[in-house]
Amino acid sequence: MLLLIAVAALAVALVVTGWLVVSRERSGGHGTGKIEIPSIFPIPQHLQAGVGDPVPLNGHVYIVASPGTDQASITALQDLVTGAGGTAEAVTAMNSAAAGSSAVFLGTASDPTVSPVLKELGKESAADNQNAVSRAEGYAIATGKTSGIPTAVLAGTDADGVFHAVQTARQLLKDGAMAAARVSDWPLMETRGVIEGFYGTPWSHQARLDVLKFAGRQKMNTYIYSPKDDPQLREKWRALYSNEDLKELQELVDTATANHIRFTYALSPGIDSCYSSEADLNFAVAKLESLYSIGVRSFVIPLDDIATKVQCAEDLKEFGAGQANLAKAQASFLNDVNDRFISAKADIQPLQTVPTFYNGSASNAYKKELGRALNPGIVVQWTGEDVVSHRISADSAETARRTYGSPGSPRDLVIWDNYPVNDFSQDHLFMAPVIGRDSELYKSVRGLVTNPMIEPYLSFPAIFNYADLSWNGPAYDPGKSMDAALKQVSGPDPEVLAAVKAFVDLNQDWQDDELTPSAPELRRDIEQFWSDYDAGRSPSGGLKARAELLQRLPELLPKMAVPGFAADATHWATAAANYGRGVEEALIMLDAAKRGNSPAVAEARRNLQAALAAADAKTQPTLELGVVTPVLGDSELKTFLERALNTVAQSKLS
Template sequence: MVLSGRSTRLFVTGLTALSVLVAPAATAAPETAAVPKVWPVPQQVDAGRGALTVPATVGEVLGEHADPAAVAVVEQALRGAGAKRFVPGPAELTVYLGGPATDALGRLGVQGPGGLPSGGYALAADRASGTLALSGADARGTFYAAQTLRQLVTGHRIPQVKVRDWPAMPLRGVIEGFYGAPWSQADRLAQLDFYGRTKQNIYVYSPKDDPFLRARWRDTYPADKLAEIKALVDRGAANHVDFTYALSPGLSICYSDPAETTKLVAKFQSMWDIGVRSFAIPLDDISYTKWNCDADAAKFGTGGAAAGAAQSFLLNAVQKQFIATHPGIDKLQMVPTEYYDLADSGYKTALRTQLDPRVVVEWTGVGVIAPTITADQAKQAHQVFGHDILVWDNYPVNDYITDRLLMGPYVGREPGIAGQLAGVTANPMVQAESSKIAEFTSADFMWNPKAYDPDASWRAALADLGGRAVAPLTVFSENNYAGALDRVPGKPDQDSPVLRPLLDAFWSALDGHGDLLGATWRLDDYLRKLASNPADLRKGMAGNPAFLDEIGPWLDKLGLLGDAGRHAVKMLLAQRFGDNAGAWAERRATAGRYARAQAIVVQTARGTKQPLPCLFVCTPFLDKALSKVDTSFGVPLRPVATTAGLGTFQDNAPSRMVDRDDGTFYWSDWNPPAGSSVGVDLGAVKPVGHVEIKMGNPKSPNDYVHHGVLEYSADGNSWTQAATATDQPVVSADLPAGATARYVRLRVTATQEFWVVVREFSVGTLDNPPLAVTGGPAGNLPAAADGDASTVYTGVSPAPGEALTVTAASARALDRVTVLASDPAPRAEIQVGSGGQWRTVGFLAGAYTSVRTDGRPADGVRLVWRAGSPAPRINEIVPRFR
């Protein structure tokens, strides 16, 4: 496709209008399924023909002990479908709930809930008899039947259907176990309602920053705090969610002191008195090689086995003195100090052989944040700990990456784990409302893992939270998508799964491979959704201010990134078709919005952070786009950081190796295997000189490449060794005279136990030696020719005849001078010179000026300010030497 300059401008600036003209035609919606989708996905659904219409009067036949919460859910659902009144006994539509429902199911030839585990139920809607029957294996099961009915009602109708359903895992829920500000009381109450709706049955109260759980575990709660916990217990009971109280005494307890056990039991008793029936003793994140009292060393000895013996001693005493003496109490849970692997040890042997077999052990999988959990691993965990296993699953928790929201689905867990575990509790984010997306999907998996479809479940979660705003919520969530469960060593985060391929297609088409018009429209359409996401989501979810407050900084940044992206596309197109002035105008718009996005911060438990939506997609795109256009203006290419065989820990992206800031760094998420590498891509083959690689930092002084080789290459395939590095946190080397390279890397030659931190990876190139800036008016002179078009030299109003001069180290043939300025455009003559002799070659003509010279040798360029010129704002003066 060849366009004239005028056509190019129309093409670049008319994308919105173009989208109307070429947008694909709407397709007809698929036929509505006879039975609405139910979440969590039921085990058995048998759809019939037709549907029951809900009349104004509905009869109720309730069991003597019918669950009140189930009755309330049923009545609310039917009122929404048109019921005005409920009367006892049969009617045109009769609801049988509880005991009588079993007989009603039998009359319909439907198998009841007999033999199903706790939470199992049967439900039938029969049009011919006007029967709606809900019966559970227990009260919880009847409540879950009501939750299924709630989702089956559509308009004024209920489809004819038979459902027999049960949970695959006994325990399914959430553990509030993160570090940082605990959830508010309102957050927790809303969460407990949500767990009931999604058929989860356990909530573990274990916020690390509740002082009465850890540092002050011996102290009783003040009356107001105790009342708050009781309110949670009561709300949990109304939603059939067991409130588990988790007391963590490991920071200070003396295991061998009977008085300590008495205090722990007394604390538990105070919880029992307000209705708590489930208890846990987490002993995670403590030292088990240092005792809190000398008596423990005398009684148990030292080492991991001694710690296991001491913990077993305490837990067995609690089991005997408290758990065994309270009928109706749930099994005691504990979190071991070694909670994250399968390697046997003296500690685990002690738990396996000495801990009361009735105690349930919590385990996070293989790793604190396990990318996968397999059925075989779950089976091994049961064997190595010798107890029933409850997984404490560290997703979507973000207390270790507080600058990110993890809003993707629950993945990486094999369905077969259901047969090996007591259950799973997901550890959520600090952001309670935002956690509901992942919690919805984990609940779906726990209930019926064999039918679990992560993408379908995720989209249902978005609809559940977003309601009518599901479209903008989807856009926001897919750009805050990737989490630790998507990551494996050497594989990048899979963030922004929709935007990523759109960008790939656009870059390919821009290079001449594909339909540029179509790729541009599709990308711009999506970027437009990003740009409007803050307004769209705030309008659509105005009824959930807590959610909007949680995501505010991420939302605002995503909108600015989308806006910057749209300008970046126009910038690239203008550059592609030769409209350099238009490209420079769009470049300034891109950089301005990008800078505003980067300036947004959020206060977290780990300090002030930049929120990081679209981290591994938006930022690289904008950086690449700016670099590509800057190169077309003659600004030297800036190196791009590269890694091979390494992932990224938290937000410490590879780009931080080349940001000219020693205070930031790239950090791998794994110890580097032999053959992995860190390096830079210079963008083109260049003459290269000095290389310096600064690794490690004060917090991780051993995190560097301990055994490696420094190599360079022109093509990325054939490498030349320049130096070896052995136990050097800073590698400094001069490449041989005449060396040229595009790629420079430090390759790991031996496996090591430490990760890798790279603060700066700098490569000196000989084709673009530094330029000196002198003259005036006064201001930050170096910014006028520092090789970075984003920095701006700003001076005061110049005096006529005053000059700003850029000088090279030696005279070279000069072909062109480009001046990139910011509005208002200054007025000046452009002069080139050699040996102090100057000649005028042109005048500044707006924000973008590029003038040809005659190729004669020159060692300097200067701008001679004209009368009336506004104060100069110069982004870059670019002399193009041969």
């Protein structure tokens, strides 16, 4: 029993460090060999060690892809081979293979070039593979040998699945070779992605491009363009885009498509529209048509954050007053948009909307009428029981489906999840792992999209978490997912990773949620210091080392694999560095006090107070609130510094 416990503990440790060790019987040999498979995120439905050795990608690699295979996937695989140090040769069939080369077969599982290779190499997991490639966006990976050379096959149900297979292959790569593995995988949620839906400074064009690429690598499939402070979406919703603006949007659409992301456009006419107005309907349809012309195939009509009563005189005359009649008016407008625009297109996603009452699962007059009057094919976006929901349960979502639907016909829901959005607290960053979301939500909702922070690159770790949660909720582990996310955005330098983790630790506190306590690692170091200090022991050194690391954040964060992270973090990192200097001076002051060195105490006190003043400076610009003071781990840091000052003040050296 003790041996079993020890083995289990070792396995857990290996998974946590990012590698899964799988034992298997070596083909044609005796005994058991150990194959290392990297941890894959999002976590696949099925992942096992493959047969044979890793497939080298650092030499000559044939990419075997039939004509018509998704070009984005071919390009991504070519980039993967090049990054591994290899040379990719794209061919449409495998006729003869040069000695010392490798092959990767790429395409859909129904492709006659790919199908027999998947059948041959994946025979040990044939049932799982068939299950995977019969589901939308599913894929299967197997490795072995064909034509006498190391071979991998990446087969998808569809083009999306093929692309997802390449993203998994990227994570299977180590030391220039793809681990011998068998993967059978598919997403549990249909819609998985990001909604740029906050108030405040909208993301830059470059940031949007980078988010699309990052989301695609994490197997998300949706980006919703809905920045609240973009006037073209709200105040000037009737105005058509200029050719220059359309060109910029076209680049976003094209980048989204290349990364297998659905670019979804959100038009918000509710601020001043008349739902009964034929002219306003024409304006809306014309605007959507202009976006359709550049390749947009997914649309939302958000009606959130507007007046909760009928305002337009024509609407009052046609529909009447009251919340139920507001729903009736809105349903009429949405149904007309659906009939005039959505239903007229053969290649378009179902229309989505955000109701004026968009949170809570309980019914009211508005929701009841909306459920009755709204076309049953229109999808509702919902934020959970609250506008910012700390917990979202499957039971709550099921109730909401019935509330926004009609008797016997529950409404399809997409959860607009207001985490880690910080538009309501723009001096804070919310960088804790995504918690409190039911692992079984996929059974109740169509999808889940995260509303990130105003700072796009600081939102990457949470986006990574949401990709995991929405792909395979039952396997999602917040801590492991966040660790993997931080490793990815940090890059290979362990010192940089330590700096990123120290920075993230300072930005855990999400509205005093008990699952996201403020600065837990810093708090541990502070508690250990005071325990040592009060007992008369030499301090362990943990707090001093953390203070030194915080001071180096402005130097280390720009070395990350995602450089935009450091730019977004500039003012918070500077504040953290000032706090780090203050903590270091506090430690010097306390030590000097114990030694009875009054001049050293006085100097350290002055330096501490200067550092605290610098940390409290207003440096972070906002769109509507002016310049604010970055807040991070303040309760722990300020409490420590105040206690240090009070401790010295109460000594004989005060």
